[in-house]
Amino acid sequence: MNIFIIVSTSPWGSTLGLTALRFAEQVVSGGDAVNGIFFHEDGVYHAQAGSTNEAGVADLTSAWHHLAVSQDFPLLVCQASARRRFPGDSQVLADLNGFSEAGLAQFLEHCAAADRVVKF
Amino acid sequence: MNIFIIVSTSPWGSTLGLTALRFAEQVVSGGDAVNGIFFHEDGVYHAQAGSTNEAGVADLTSAWHHLAVSQDFPLLVCQASARRRFPGDSQVLADLNGFSEAGLAQFLEHCAAADRVVKF
Amino acid sequence: MVEKAATDLGLVIHTAPFAQRSARTQLDIALAAGVLEMSMEVFFIGPAIYQLVDGKEPHLAGLAGGMRGWKTLPQLSHIRCYAECDWVQRIDSSRLMLPIEAVSGPVMREKMGRCNRVLGF
Amino acid sequence: MVEKAATDLGLVIHTAPFAQRSARTQLDIALAAGVLEMSMEVFFIGPAIYQLVDGKEPHLAGLAGGMRGWKTLPQLSHIRCYAECDWVQRIDSSRLMLPIEAVSGPVMREKMGRCNRVLGF
């Protein structure tokens, strides 16, 4: 099965970001595929490395990047959400960490191409 | 009366930031004083100019700065909240827009010095 | 009798209209789906129905406008809207930007289950 | 009879323990107040009482630790903790890091009203 994952919460606002990452890892290790991750609303902060520089708390940005590269799926950052939150050129910021900006048409195409859509 | 104001919400997460600003303006125009604003949790994004570059939505950062300078009260950014959210040197970022980092002891001193504390 | 094709997209809207301040998240997704000519059923849960109330003055709270985009959706694709009876009853229907069917939870659940894809926001 | 001095700080905690993930906001304020030797009354509303439950394994959800700082507060200043009866009843008292007085809402409201300064988080 192809699973599309939406992440809507910031790395510090809840534990759901880590749960989404673990979920994606389990999808892959169980023999299914992730066809992309869409970072929406406060989820766009996952594209900003070093966001959670707190002792004992994992930096999810590089973990997402690592998984996406090894499994060849895209990390899509919602363009509208990012532009509302990041001053200046959010595309540059996203690029740096292996994420890319996406519009809602692209989002809906990934939803349609997946067998399941799940949101964290 | 001396009123201390806490802002805990981001400029895009709710309308409470604008309400806090209007409240502070009304305190001043009614002849009372604001002894400081404490930007806490997601409120620290108020220190980041250009956060809300959306048509029809005011950029609160410069409005806060303008009011604080004219009334001579400090814009305090919670150090722990800022370090969790801003990669790199959050002090530099805050300084740029007339905000300064503050710890919780400073926060409690401002609370104690005020006649009223109100949180948005 | 020809069997009716399933609706492409079921959109479940369950947060307050301005929960992320711009309030456009849900509308923008509906518009994007409309442009792609996807048929839609939109389910408004609780206060989400206030998305469709016309005559808002968002500038009064520093909010962006543009909510009237809901009105243009029927020109883009097939759309049906549902909301909970008790919420709809309290709103003057002349103020709603799209026709709403006031239904019960079980009816919404049934219709939702028959959509090809369901998204909740 | 000497009149008891009013408590310096009433701290009302009404959000879930990890609502801002680090869960330290409320504890950090309590610790800062303790260091300033402010006397405190802490009012736990609803699930906030889980702040004081020992034996958490925050690393399992990628959360930072440090919640045991609550235990050190009585060494810094005078502190009393209150929580709602129905929430306290469901927790094994041996798991709580500080003594809790299980009281009703009106009793909490009364005690809160007599604090010199009240802060809610």
Added chain:
Amino acid sequence: MVAEDPNACLHLVMSPLRSVLSRCLVLTRSGDQVVFLGDGVLLLVDPRFDSVALTGCQISILASDARARGIPLEQFPGEVAAVTEAALVGLVKRCPHSLSWL
């Protein structure tokens, strides 16, 4: 100039969720001031909102937030006062303590 009310607490209800209001009610008593603002204004149009729990409290709604969200102020009974940001300053001055419920 409003007189200070030494026993009153000002409750600022900013969430549209009834269970956040339930938490507020734990610390609310007769004579307190309750203001609905931000997304909290939607609570006043919630069909399951029960004002009985607030008996004895003065209930207000921030007019700008209500109108921004399409909530007509005329629909409220006399017990709900529509207030401006300036009036909110008056309420803060009147009550020694305030609590925000979000």
Added chain:
Amino acid sequence: MVAEDPNACLHLVMSPLRSVLSRCLVLTRSGDQVVFLGDGVLLLVDPRFDSVALTGCQISILASDARARGIPLEQFPGEVAAVTEAALVGLVKRCPHSLSWL
């Protein structure tokens, strides 16, 4: 390998607030899967949580989130299944639709 259940919806409850669960219940029916995770695990220890509304649904709790928050898994009756992230993948595959309630 779990069989697909074409009529089931998976509900992910991520909020500790009962009124968010109320919204979820509007679209929940017998045969659905309901998983409590994130801060939503606290709902299962809420004294006013009423599992009757979920009759006919399989209820699960994400074990790591419960233990992280100090909620002992032993305290739940047999009707609540403690699940891992891997089991959550299984539930997603089993149900054609999922809704997240935050």
